[in-house]
Amino acid sequence: MRVLSIFFRSLTLTALGASLYIYYYTAFCGWKWKDSETRILFLADPQIEGDAKIEREGIRGNDIYIRHVYTSFVSPYSLFTHKPTHTIILGDLFSSQWTNDKEFKKRVERYKWIFGDPRGEYTHELINLTGNHDIGYGSDMSRYRVDRWEREFGKTNFGGWIPSSSLSTSEDSAKIMRHRIAVINSMNIDGPASDEDLRLETWSFLDSLAEEREQNEYDIPLILLSHIPIYKEEGLCIDGPMTIFDHNDCIKEQNHLSKNASKFILTKLKPKFIFAGHDHEGCDITHVVRIHDDDNHSLEAYRTSDFEMRKDELIGQDDSENILVVREVTVRSVMGGFEGNAGLFEIKSTITEDGNKV
Template identity: 30%
Template sequence: MALLPLILRIWKLLLVLSLLSTTYVYLYPLFRGCNFQLSKEGEVASFRLLAFGDPQLEGDSSLSSSTTSKSTEPQGWARFKSIISGKELGTQILSHLHVYRKRLDLWGNDRYLAHIYRTTRWFTSPTHTVVLGDLLGSQWMSDAEFEIRAQRFWNTTFSGARPVPDPLFDYEDIAHENSAQWPSTLITVAGNHDIGYAGELDSNTAARFEKRFGRLNWDITFGLENGRLRTLTRNQAAYAEGPRLKLVVLNTMNLDGPALDKELQGDTRRFLNNHVGNAMGQTYLDATVVLTHIPLYKKEAICVDGPLFTHYSTQDGGGIREQNHLTEKSSREILDGLFYYQNTWARSGIVLNGHDHEGCDVVHTRNLRNALPEGNVSRIGEWTSLPHELVHEGGVSRDESVREVTLRSMMGAYGGNAGLVSGWFDRKDRRWRFEYRSCMFGVQHIWWAVHILDLVAGLVGMVVIPLSIWGSASKAHGRSDRAKKNQ
């Protein structure tokens, strides 16, 4: 028992470290100053979008194939003798340890991502939430594995969220205010690891995604009443007076070609063209928020990922196998069709996407007042693209530009990032304004270390506290006995 005082002091130190680190982990948005930007009048933004990129939930397909049966291996008594003789014992132990470690890693990763979602949502109170593609980790998984990962996505990682209700995809007659509980609704965008690139995407892959996560292409319009957004029907949106905000979820996975499934590509093309036509009727009171996965075109060195296209062989259809950006042509269609207003003026809005795990923040403008070095700019038709940090140096006006934010991944290796997009209608300028901020937790090792520390402190406390109480009682009893003898 001579070591008990020392162990007790060590435990108290562990307890203090545990309490401090746990406080940070569960209140990190407070310590990092994570919040939605207020309007110029100091009011809470009407549109507060909490955005995540590329969680990429892995699954059984990432585990070692050693867990599967191998019909070519010796069976029965021959296999037993081989194992006990030591020929395979070491290999088997290492293989199974790897599998269990990977399963533990998957278990922890789901809960790490869930912690990022749950904590930022609780602290920031968004009006809307979106995951910008690559919800799952591989487009090649079986239907059974897809279903397992989808269940983990909804029941663990984004527990408490619900998919967009089907009636909202066809908001023709009535405003589904009862079903449109947007704060608890999770908008999901398709990425290449969910449905594949254009050379891989087929009707079966698209159908299973839409069954569990919602449509690939859809939109919704909100009206602004007393500083709050109200879901509008299609008819209401067409004739509404006053500020309107449109969310456009665009499947860019098959916007470029060649595509494996021409019919699915036609659906995406018609959806985009329809919005290009509708945008012609928009005024300066309107704004568009595009939610997609693949970033718009930029030349090398503007973002971490530069332009990249690979294709399947002619025998395999020649479709797109991989791409980092959209083509310049498709990018121009989006910018010209959805955001060009007149002369050098741009419609209000913002483009949000994922794919590039490092993230990127770019502004597209048709009026770059101050020349910048060629290495700092890229071009899409008449649009000049430049890093957001060079906006002031380039003399770029907010009314003549569109911001594109490629969200840094929420995966642990990239710091558990969350994006905070604020949108409000500036009554003085009579235009929508949008601002973006990042909120990063830290690598997944922090989450693991703190919870392991909590576990160790708890286990040590369960041993030390009873021993300390027992020791104190023994000392008190001894003093009592000595006092009686002295009387």
């Protein structure tokens, strides 16, 4: 009996420890700098389900789980210090683009409960991206679905700035480098699409952004936000390149953007960082763009861990001016099956001896 008593006490302590970790695990997370001006919480693919698939936890349990992950970072009552200035949801808010209006409304209300701020206590800005399970791929994306989504969550293509709020003093403004952000509807970048007018809207935004970037000589760092990751070769991430077309040759399913679309993003937009969702397992890639004398480009991609080990070999000092390095992070899903993952990203500007902001 004494052995059983010790055994059950051990189980109780283990369960208690696990419960405490679940509730306070963000105390073990943190930012690199205490005085960074921008701190972003990334959450990917919550994919709020209906009654069809959730069995074990039920709808309420699933919503409570994701809400707990979110509030553990943003709530003023959580142990996580230095709250985010922004929260960005990287698409696939819902699990199906085929829901009727009644079910869509239900999921919108649940989403607002999960990520809502009923007491008006949160200080961060919330940015939503759309995903293929929100409005569909090019084959089944429609004006109706896009309008329905945009009425609740904002534009599917738009640009902004980080920091977005005006600073208190001109002295602060002089010390902080602003970053351009761009949110894109990546589900209809590649074509053909069933609604080419919607696709034209996305490309009009991309072309205008490319023109702006060229006029500004790419001086302002760009953070590109896309649900679908850009192209990389098989084996670098869990999801390799894959595109499936329907009977009308429109895109029915896609893991990565095409090579051509990805080349446009890397060579015309020249982002500093790309953040994506879609691949639930997550991935961290560094793209190397080599600019040749004839203005042609060659593209390479490496796992970031490998790139950091071989950085001196891959980027020589003599060639550094002709090389663009782009970090692409595909954020692992926040769903319970992927341990409620969250990504943290921060920006801190410093002044060099010659007065430049980096």
